[in-house]
Amino acid sequence: MSLWEYANPRRFLGLSERLLPGLSVLSLLLLTAGLIWGFFYSPDDYRMGSTVKIIYLHVPSALMAINGWIMMLVASLVWLIRRHHVSALAAKAAAPVGAVMTVIALITGAIWGQPMWGTWWVWDPRLTSFLILFLFYLGYMALWHAVDDPDKAADLTSMLCLVGSVFALLSRYAVNFWNQGLHQGASLSLDKEEHVADVFYVPLVITIGGFVLLFLALVLLRTGTEIRLRRISVLINRGRMT
């Protein structure tokens, strides 16, 4: 069996409706377990106090904001190279989910930054590239709505996605490129100096798992919606012609 079989909308809908219940339940379980563990049972940090609990929302949402765009990049490349409509619709479906993840990362970062850094916002390389990534999400969604021809919209948004990928990667690696920023290093890192302490690690990984599955479930659900909307417009046009 080939992955390309799921470029067929009917096959994709069948697969997504089989996967969705399991993904949704597992995502809910992991999110509930990770957040309850993190909020109620993980200790305070000796420097950050109880604000360390924000890590269980900030890190997973930031990860999904960046990886959501990377998923859109892969789907856009599949559209540009192989012209599979489902991949273009999957990229379109992922954009609002990624945008909300970016908003959560920006808001929780600002709320945490106020007492820790003494400011809600600084023009730090990572924060700035993250804000630009959010603007790219908004621009991507606006472009889909602005162009009537769906194939042309898919072409233009795919190109925009390629350009925006620079900022998705920058927001991930900015702390490594520039060391003058205020933002600390990666919470999950092979470098023991940077890596989050073990006591916070397990609930964080569980919550990240929950966010990944939630992202996948929402993208499958929303791609199904986009496929059906495309079918509705075909039926309406066919009705007009007869």
Add this chain to the structure above:
Amino acid sequence: MPVLGKYAVTVLSAYGLSLLFLVGLVAWSYLRWRGVKAELQRQEDSQDV
């Protein structure tokens, strides 16, 4: 309830806003999916008639 100390407002507002966005996103996605699915069914039924 854990003791959040002087950062209680900070932590609770971060959790409250994040959960609001997440629940809103899930509800919006689900309601839109349900509405579009019903609309497609209506369109297909009307084509069959």
